[in-house]
Amino acid sequence: xxxxxxxxxxxxxxxxxxxxxxxxxxxxxxxxxxxxxxxxxxxxxxxxxxxxxxxxxxxxxxxxxxxxxxxxxxxxxxxxxxxxxxxxxxxxxxxxxxxxxxxxxxxxxxxxxxxxxxxxxxxxxxxxxxxxxxxxxxxxxxxxxxxxxxxxxxxxxxxxxxxxxxxxxxxxxxxxxxxxxxxxxxxxxxxxxxxxxxxxxxxxxxxxxxxxxxxxxxxxxxxxxxxxxxxxxxxxxxxxxxxxxxxxxxxxxxxxxxxxxxxxxxxxxxxxxxxxxxxxxxxxxxxxxxxxxxxxxxxxxxxxxxxxxxxxxxxxxxxxxxxxxxxxxxxxxxxxxxxxxxxxxxxxxxxxxxxxxxxxxxxxxxxxxxxxxxxxxxxxxxxxxxxxxxxxxxxxxxxxxxxxxxxxxxxxxxxxxxxxxxxxxxxxxxxxxxxxxxxxxxxxxxxxxxxxxxxxxxxxxxxxxxxxxxxxxxxxxxxxxxxxxxxxxxxxxxxxxxxxxxxxxxxxxxxxxxxxxxxxxxxxxxxxxxxxxxxxxxxxxxxxxxxxxxxxxxxxxxxxxxxxxxxxxxxxxxxxxxxxxxxxxxxxxxxxxxxxxxxxxxxxxxxxxxxxxxxxxxxxxxxxxxxxxxxxxxxxxxxxxxxxxxxxxxxx
Amino acid sequence: xxxxxxxxxxxxxxxxxxxxxxxxxxxxxxxxxxxxxxxxxxxxxxxxxxxxxxxxxxxxxxxxxxxxxxxxxxxxxxxxxxxxxxxxxxxxxxxxxxxxxxxxxxxxxxxxxxxxxxxxxxxxxxxxxxxxxxxxxxxxxxxxxxxxxxxxxx
Ligand SMILES: Cc1cc2nc3c(=O)[nH]c(=O)nc-3n(C[C@H](O)[C@H](O)[C@H](O)COP(=O)(O)OP(=O)(O)OC[C@H]3O[C@@H](n4cnc5c(N)ncnc54)[C@H](O)[C@@H]3O)c2cc1C
Ligand code: SF4
Ligand code: SF4
Numbered sequence: 001x002x003x004x005x006x007x008x009x010x011x012x013x014x015x016x017x018x019x020x021x022x023x024x025x026x027x028x029x030x031x032x033x034x035x036x037x038x039x040x041x042x043x044x045x046x047x048x049x050x051x052x053x054x055x056x057x058x059x060x061x062x063x064x065x066x067x068x069x070x071x072x073x074x075x076x077x078x079x080x081x082x083x084x085x086x087x088x089x090x091x092x093x094x095x096x097x098x099x100x101x102x103x104x105x106x107x108x109x110x111x112x113x114x115x116x117x118x119x120x121x122x123x124x125x126x127x128x129x130x131x132x133x134x135x136x137x138x139x140x141x142x143x144x145x146x147x148x149x150x151x152x153x154x155x156x157x158x159x160x161x162x163x164x165x166x167x168x169x170x171x172x173x174x175x176x177x178x179x180x181x182x183x184x185x186x187x188x189x190x191x192x193x194x195x196x197x198x199x200x201x202x203x204x205x206x207x208x209x210x211x212x213x214x215x216x217x218x219x220x221x222x223x224x225x226x227x228x229x230x231x232x233x234x235x236x237x238x239x240x241x242x243x244x245x246x247x248x249x250x251x252x253x254x255x256x257x258x259x260x261x262x263x264x265x266x267x268x269x270x271x272x273x274x275x276x277x278x279x280x281x282x283x284x285x286x287x288x289x290x291x292x293x294x295x296x297x298x299x300x301x302x303x304x305x306x307x308x309x310x311x312x313x314x315x316x317x318x319x320x321x322x323x324x325x326x327x328x329x330x331x332x333x334x335x336x337x338x339x340x341x342x343x344x345x346x347x348x349x350x351x352x353x354x355x356x357x358x359x360x361x362x363x364x365x366x367x368x369x370x371x372x373x374x375x376x377x378x379x380x381x382x383x384x385x386x387x388x389x390x391x392x393x394x395x396x397x398x399x400x401x402x403x404x405x406x407x408x409x410x411x412x413x414x415x416x417x418x419x420x421x422x423x424x425x426x427x428x429x430x431x432x433x434x435x436x437x438x439x440x441x442x443x444x445x446x447x448x449x450x451x452x453x454x455x456x457x458x459x460x461x462x463x464x465x466x467x468x469x470x471x472x473x474x475x476x477x478x479x480x481x482x483x484x485x486x487x488x489x490x491x492x493x494x495x496x497x498x499x500x501x502x503x504x505x506x507x508x509x510x511x512x513x514x515x516x517x518x519x520x521x522x523x524x525x526x527x528x529x530x531x532x533x534x535x536x537x538x539x540x541x542x543x544x545x546x547x548x549x550x551x552x553x554x555x556x557x558x559x560x561x562x563x564x565x566x567x568x569x570x571x572x573x574x575x576x577x578x579x580x581x582x583x584x585x586x587x588x589x590x591x592x593x594x595x596x597x598x599x600x601x602x603x604x605x606x607x608x609x610x611x612x613x614x615x616x617x618x619x620x621x622x623x624x625x626x627x628x629x630x631x632x633x634x635x636x637x638x639x640x641x642x643x644x645x646x647x648x649x650x651x652x
Numbered sequence: 653x654x655x656x657x658x659x660x661x662x663x664x665x666x667x668x669x670x671x672x673x674x675x676x677x678x679x680x681x682x683x684x685x686x687x688x689x690x691x692x693x694x695x696x697x698x699x700x701x702x703x704x705x706x707x708x709x710x711x712x713x714x715x716x717x718x719x720x721x722x723x724x725x726x727x728x729x730x731x732x733x734x735x736x737x738x739x740x741x742x743x744x745x746x747x748x749x750x751x752x753x754x755x756x757x758x759x760x761x762x763x764x765x766x767x768x769x770x771x772x773x774x775x776x777x778x779x780x781x782x783x784x785x786x787x788x789x790x791x792x793x794x795x796x797x798x799x800x801x802x803x804x805x806x
Binding site: 069070071095103104108109112116506509532575618619620622625626634639646 | 656659660662664669670671673674676677679680681683684685686687688691692693694695696697699700701702703705708709712713714722725726727728729730731732735739763764765766771
């Protein structure tokens with residue numbers, strides 16, 4: 001094979017600490033290398049043209065580019081060599097930027113290491129073979145997991161684009177956190193007025209099938225052809241006939257059930273509809289509080305329901321859906337702030353979370369939109385907001401900024417003044433982060449027009465004094481201790497990954513960061529893709545995000561799905577395992593280890609042999625290291641190819 | 653290239669594409685300085701790593717071998733890292749039989765977001781190998797034959 005080597009300067013990114021000309025010179029001495037040069041920006045248009053020209057001029061059979069990580073530009077250069085008529089797999093990269101020039105300053109060691117990496121790449125390239133993809137049919141349906149504002153946006157965009165959408169929502173209603181909000185920053189428009197109609201659209205869209213109060217049980221398959229097992233949790237109410245009239249809820253005698261939708265402000269009935277605008281507007285029974293289910297007595301709802309929907313024996317149900325792509329939009333949850341002793345660790349009823357406060361502000365909430373102290377129902381005069389509770393705090397393992405708390409605190413301070421003109425709000429903050437369009441103006445209004453007192457500093461202690469709470473903290477700008485008599489304290493609790501995010505990631509085979517937020521394909525260039533083909537992200541599941549960004553990402557994910565489905569067939573990745581029938585002894589070990597069931601047994605001249613189903617194989621190579629005969633080899637990562645790299649390094 | 657005398661030893665790394673190779677990239681993007689001994693071979697999954705790769709690297713002259721994959725339950729291929737762990741743990745127990753200290757090999761987990769952790773892993777493993785010094789080498793006129801025989805026996 002005639003090999004050409006291109007060593008990239010990457011401007012000064014590589015050249016500053018690697019002698020690229022020396023690397024090129026050393027490469028010329030390697031077996032099979034007939035051409036080697038150093039170039040300024042290999043990935044640029046002139047850089048790529050240089051490769052194409054060299055392939056033609058020197059009749060190259062393979063190319064090595066020593067530059068950045070293959071995770072960045074392998075696809076780019078594969079297309080380049082393809083343009084010059086080479087098979088895209090007759091190409092290798094040596095990562096001399098992320099793995100060399102950026103992690104050390106010693107030019108001698110770096111240059112030496114770069115030469116080694118190029119040597120490895122050329123040795124592997126000499127053993128590369130052309131590979132060809134196959135085409136396969138795809139199922140143009142999409143699954144959206146999570147029905148918050150991000151998932152709703154993605155579902156509606158896909159459905160309007162003509163795709164069939166399946167939405168799976170864990171809670172009994174869609175809407176996510178936004179459905180719980182009263183007003184939204186920075187416009188202070190009513191949350192349910194803007195979200196409500198979109199929720200109705202989901203329910204009514206002919207292309208959308210909604211499974212509420214359901215979860216993902218199992219995911220099999222691959223891009224274009226996923227098979228999803230959905231668990232419909234038992235609601236004890238037949239949703240096909242339930243009209244959402246609410247008679248059951250009026251008459252249910254068990255009135256102490258946890259009100260999840262209202263964040264535990266107040267209680268609800270054992271059979272309940274989460275809120276009047278719920279989608280779907282259907283009742284469900286909380287079995288823990290239902291006297292009929294717990295003790296066998298009662299049965300009032302069954303007697304009263306005009307449609308005869310109640311079924312106390314209902315079991316979880318499973319349905320299977322086939323889709324070609326998945327949008328994950330599972331959002332976030334709130335940090336459990338009770339570990340903070342200084343805020344009372346949950347002992348004081350008048351210390352509440354920001355989301356509980358939203359429910360209190362909302363006209364459809366449990367207090368009918370009246371701000372009342374949970375302890376005695378009185379209107380508060382002094383309201384203290386504390387920001388960064390469970391955000392930017394290394395000591396509780398939450399070093400990141402939750403992004404939207406500064407903004408919603410300003411919003412809540414403004415709304416407090418609107419509701420109670422005689423009240424006074426105080427905000428303890430670390431920094432004000434208001435970086436969106438019209439955001440800084442908004443926080444300024446809270447201070448200037450609504451006379452909110454902003455105190456820069458942390459609260460060290462909250463303790464009861466009479467029927468009020470004394471909030472003691474530092475004012476770091478004044479260098480003084482401050483004490484505020486508060487009637488109500490609202491904690492701006494930070495965002496954390498949604499409960500169960502890790503388990504879902506395992507089913508989706510996507511990665512998450514150390515806090516449980518899902519990892520995008522590339523922090524800048526692939527913000528909604530994941531590393532698993534056909535799986536996309538939208539909203540706060542990828543990291544804390546406000547509504548405009550969540551909606552933007554929902555649309556972006558939908559655009560990616562529509563793009564993927566613009567073709568009728570996809571090309572399979574030919575980096576799959578292949579069985580050498582002559583060597584296979586039919587022991588079946590590979591069949592047992594393959595995590596995807598991609599290998600089946602077949603008969604060949606009366607003998608059992610293994611056979612890989614190309615479209616199912618994901619290319620992990622687990623079978624290759626399992627086979628005692630070396631009979632099954634993962635293409636592009638065969639034993640010979642990997643060992644040639646080992647040998648290239650260990651010759652000395 | 654030969655190792656830089658007195659400066660480096662030969663350390664070979666096998667990293668899975670999805671997590672640890674990404675983590676090493678993240679370390680680069682974050683400019684987390686590292687010793688220069690390590691050379692990384694990219695494989696799709698730690699489950700692709702045949703224990704023989706490790707043994708062959710040592711037999712052919714590596715002073716240390718580092719394998720890194722995804723954290724348990726975070727494998728891109730669901731369970732490749734579990735296979736890797738089982739296979740490589742058994743392999744490590746046999747290293748002393750072949751004349752290599754077990755500490756010349758290490759298996760660890762680094763995710764694509766853990767650039768800083770990757771820096772620590774490289775620094776401490778390199779340090780560990782430097783403390784052990786160069787690995788015993790098969791040299792002399794019969795070296796090639798001996799290696800071939802050993803390879804055949806494996
Ligand atoms: C107190 C407070 C006030 C706020 N005020 C504003 C504001 O005024 N303006 C603004 O722009 N932003 C505001 N935000 C931020 C806003 O809530 C988020 O930007 C928005 O909710 C993100 O939408 P999402 O769809 O990504 O996530 P979510 O709203 O969290 O929705 C996720 C959905 O997925 C579901 N789900 C989770 N896991 C699963 C699973 N495994 N399977 C199926 N379904 C699942 C959940 O039940 C939920 O319905 C505020 C946040 C808080 C906490
Ligand atoms: S490489 Fe082997 S083990 Fe992995 S998916 Fe393909 S057939 Fe299965
Ligand atoms: S493990 Fe190897 S020999 Fe055994 S069935 Fe699979 S391919 Fe054939």
